[in-house]
Each structure stands twice: as C-alpha cells, then as structure tokens.
Amino acid sequence: MPSDDVLRTHLQELRRGTVVVASLVALRRPDYGYALLQRLTGAGFPVDANTLYPLLRRLEEQGLLTSEWNTEESRPRKFYRTSEEGERVLTRLLDDLAAVQTSMTALIEGADR
C-alpha cells in the first residue's frame, strides 16, 4: 500500500489540468468566482479557492475568458464567461481528454493481467 502522501501527489498531478477544462466548460454560462467554485465542487471537481481565483484571472489574461462587472445585486461581482478563443481551446482540450481516455481503455484491455 503506497503512503497517503504518494497517492495524494499523484492524484493532484492527475487532477491539475482538469480544473482548467472544467472551468472553461462551466463558464459557458457566466458566473462569478465563488459560485463557480460551488458548481465545480458539486460537479465532482473539488478545487481550492486560492487556486481557482488566480486561475480565472490568468485565463482572462490569456483571452480564454471575458469578464464583466455585475452591480445589480447586493455586492458588485465579476462575472466570467468563456470567450470564442476559449471555446476553440476548450474543443482541443476536450478532444485530447477523450483521446487520453480512449488510449487508456485500449491499454487496459490490451494489457495482460
């Protein structure tokens, strides 16, 4: 049985890239930081707040997200939305994720046990 630390590191590595993909998918419907955090967690993508908030800004700087301040509610919130550019990148990322899944399935089935 590997130690908990080893397992945790590998799981972290495995999950790292999926946060970006999940965010781009989720933000096809505009949302603000905390609500997105809740939605991702609910959908099975637990992510730390101190990872997600800086990540949103970085994706915005890369042009994959657009943002807009919403001042209608009790406090002003910054709403993010996946941009056209973000959508193109997301398509590639989802293709690749599917390819990884296919390859992995083939490998599992082909491997002698």
Place this chain on the structure above:
Amino acid sequence: MTTLTDRYVAATLRSVAAARREEIAAELRASIEDMIEGRTAGGQDPATAEREVLTELGNPAELAARYTDRRLQLIGPTYYLAWQRLLTRLLSFVPATVGTVVGVIAAVDEKTTGGAVGQGITTALQVALHICFWVTLVFAFLERTNAAQHLPKWTVDQLPKERVDRQITLADTAGAIAWIGLVIAYLPLQRYRSFVTDTDGGNLPVFDPALWSFWLPFLIAMLVANAGLELAKYRVGHWTWPLAAANAVLTLAVAVPVVWLLQTDRLLNPDLVARFDWLQQGSNLDAVTALAAGGTILVVLWEIGYGVVKAYRNRR
C-alpha cells in the same frame, strides 16, 4: 474599523502591481464575502466564518504570488544545475589561488609568517563569500527575467569518462596526500622554524624534542603509510572492507599515540608550555590537552566511520 478581511486584502495587494490592484481588491473582497456568507448561511457565527475563510485562502503572500505569477524560489530547476556547477568550479580554485598570492605577497612584505597566513586565509574567505553572493545574484536575476533559452544544451559528449563506481576521485586523493605531506614536512621543520618564538625571538619547537628518539619518527612512518593507503584507495576506485579496515588501523596508529602522549603531557615541548603564562594558570593546560584529545577522537571516529559506511554501502 479594520476587519480581518481588510487586513487580508491589504496584505495580498502589497506585492501586486499598482495597475491591477484595485480590480483584484474588489474581486477578492467580493469572493471572501461570498465565502463567509456561504458559511454563515449554514448557521456559523460570522467571526468564526471569517477566520476560517481567510485560513482556507492561506498566506496572502502566497496568494499574491499566484495572482502575479511570481517565483517563490531564489533559483529554480532551470538554473539550479548551471548555478551549482559554476559555483563549485569557481570555489574549487579561485579563493585558494587569490589567498595564496595575497599571503605570499604579505609574507615578502612584512616578514611575519603568522600574519601573512592569517591574511591569506581571510582574503580567501572573503573571495569565496563574494563568489557565492555575485554568482547567486546573477542567477536569481536570470530566473526572474526568463532568459532560459541561452543555456547550453546537454549533450552525450558531456558524460564523464570515469567508471561509474569510482567513489574516490583524483582530486580527493591529491588533496589528502598534499595534506599529509604538509603535516610530515612540518614535523622536522618545527625543530628549526615552528613559527613560535621564545622571548628572545629564537625558535621554539612545538613538540617535545625528546620524542625524536622514537615517537616522531614512528608518527612520520605512519603518516607515510596513510599516504600509501590514499594511493591504494585511488587505484581500487571505491571503498572495500579491506580498505576500510586498513584505514581504521592506520588512523588509530596515528591517533592513539597522539592522544596518549597528550594525556601524559609528553607531546608538547615543555619550553613551549613555559613560554605562555596563560597555559600555566590553573587547569588551562589540561583544558587545552582535553580539547585537543577530544578533537582528535572526533576526527578518528569520523575517518573510520566514513570508510566503514562507504564500504557497507558497496557490499554486494
């Protein structure tokens, strides 16, 4: 009133560029308030909720680094090996060379050998410190300017020509033999020029001249044997049990007589002890011999242990 949230936001913004500060502040504050609200809605009291949320967000300096993509390391993996290689290469000869040159010049100039040696050592240490500082500074700067592309790529031709299992390098052996040579040279030299003078300025040998009848020649012979062992170690290339055993025997052959002579007050020249008033006072001489004996024993344990551990790791 300043709340914990105010202080947290301010602490985060400290290292964020001014142009982006206001927007990050507004967004971060809203996010924190949303998070607190999420917890109080579940029945938690606001003060505890605030503490927990800020704890969850963690060290503000770390969060700020994530916002700004700042490096939280002085020298990262891109540069670490180049930094280490350059530093060890420079440290291996520059301080010693400069120190020796300065020491020789000082000796010629002032005619006092002790002062010249001190000056040489001080200079060498200063040069080493400067090398460490400036080399690190340059690499820390490169790390932050992302100029990584200019590093030479690794090629197969850089592979060392030596055998993989060589533990004992030529530099180790040369260093060890040079050191033994210096000690051997000092033993006869100190009879005529020990760098310690009596009250009239004449030479004062460090070791008891009576020891020349047997013990000093014996120690010299054992040191020569130690030098021979260094050569044997280099020829074999790695530690083996016979080498570790020979190392233990020869180390003890030097150390045991030295400690024993020290403890029986026969090692140091009685005239030398008489020359320094401080050594006469109270138990000062005993303290010095105990310290020297203790130091010798530590060195011996290290020497023997090192050989045994290396040989143990090489066992098949």
